[in-house]
Amino acid sequence: MSFELKTHLEEIISLTDQEFEHIAAHFKPKTLKKHQYLIQEDEFVNHIYFVVKGLLKATFTDANGKAYIIQFAMENWWLSDFRAFYGHVKSITNISCLENSELLSISKDDLDQLCRESHKMEHFFRIKNSLGYVALQQRILSLLTTSPKERFEQLAQQYPQLMQRVSKTIIAAYLGISRETLSRLSAKV
Amino acid sequence: MSFELKTHLEEIISLTDQEFEHIAAHFKPKTLKKHQYLIQEDEFVNHIYFVVKGLLKATFTDANGKAYIIQFAMENWWLSDFRAFYGHVKSITNISCLENSELLSISKDDLDQLCRESHKMEHFFRIKNSLGYVALQQRILSLLTTSPKERFEQLAQQYPQLMQRVSKTIIAAYLGISRETLSRLSAKV
Structure with missing residues (x-):
């Protein structure tokens, strides 16, 4: 079904073709165009998504209408409103496509069943979740201890691809700085 | 061995006495006094810890010597420098006790073996890691979108116990505000 998913799983576990076919049968392909929404605020969320191709952003809009980009996702990333997905509550984020995107989705019931059977x-998901936890801890540390300039440099170093694929306005919204401040910073790098 | 650990595991999985005995055999008790260190900066980290009793803090000190509290841990929390533990790199945090503390430790090898066998x-750890991931996402959202005043109110509401057990200086360091600002905020609540 998906060569990309198999390669991704095999970074952590080894699978026979038969085992992978069984796993892949729990996933469904989903194709979205640029600007389309994957998850909208105030919806219940019953799926997580693996990004085969494309680029998405998760945003949160506060009571005053100010939008914050809380996460990007591109090839080989897992994405959802995890709080809504695991907690059976409504989403507080909007997730939309910055590029045409190809995803694989798995429902909560199928994920639980797959993990029970296999x-x-x-x-795989224990390890993946622990790596995700560590990445978020690093982001918290970065938010607490670094300046916007340092955060910009970290982002450029960690995800050089992202800087090519996303507009400066979007990068500025992720870093929590103005478009003008970002232009000043990126001119210096 | 530990009634607290059994109760904690059984929030997510059901266990026979025999299964729990097998699990508990992988853990070792560790007792620390107030002010003692559990993990120090620049050490390799080979254990994670379950807090049976007590209160600890994880701090990060930047190049200028400014210390940031990145996490607390109290009864029924799991604690380590997870980046160092999972990534086989040296710790960048110091973890120390704010109260006399009783912990249960499990080594990386024992954790991996236990998860392979059981x-x-x-x-349990897949679900626990996913809940931890969601909690950190909420903290990032809070850091991005709320004022120190709102963060103080959220903390007081979520962990009223913590406010009783920890000095205002420590709470201020966690919120990233001065001791004076915190006094002004807490007088209003």
């Missing part, structure tokens, strides 16, 4: 997949 | 434990 110890390997339970292991 | 699908239930692999499931």
Whole structure:
């Protein structure tokens, strides 16, 4: 089904073709065009998504209408409103496409069943979740201790691809700085 | 061995006495006094810890010597420098006790072995890691979108116990505000 998913899973677990076919049968392809929404605020969220191709952003809009970009997702990333997905509550984020995107979706019931049936997949998601936890801890540390300039440099170093694919306005919204401040910073790098 | 650990595991998985004995055999008790260090900066980290009793803080000190509190941990929380633990790199945090503390430790090898032997434990940590991920996402959202005043109110509402057990200086360092600003905020609540 998806060569990309198999390669991605095999970074953590080894699978026979038969095992992968069983896993892949739990996923459904989903295609979205640039600007289309994957998840909208105030909806219940019953799926997580693996990005085969494309680029998406998750935003939160506060009571005053100010929008914050809380996450990007591109090839080989997992994406959802995880708070809504795991907590059975409504989404507080909007997730939309910055490029045409190809995703694979799995429902909560299918994910739970797959992990029950396959110890390997339970292991895969345990490790994946722990790596995600560490990445978020690093982001918190960065938000607490670094200046916007340092955050911009970290982002450029960690995800050089992202800087090519996303507009400066979007990068500025992610860093929590104005478009003008970002132009000043990026001129210096 | 530990009634607290059994109760905690059984929030997510069901265990026979025999299964729990097998699990508990992988953990070792560790007792620390107030002010003692559990993990120090620049060490490799080979254990994660379950807090049976007590209160700890994880701090990060920047190049200028300014210390940031990045996390607290109290009863029923899991704690480590997870970046160092999972990534086989040296710790960048100091973790120390704010109260006398009783912990249970498990090594990386024992954790991996336990999860290999017990699908239930692999499931427990998958779910636990996903809940941790969601909690950190909420903290990032809070850091991006709320004022120190709102963060103080959220903390007081979410962890009223913590406010009783920790000095105002420590709370201020966690919120990233001065001790004086905190006094002004807490007088109003």
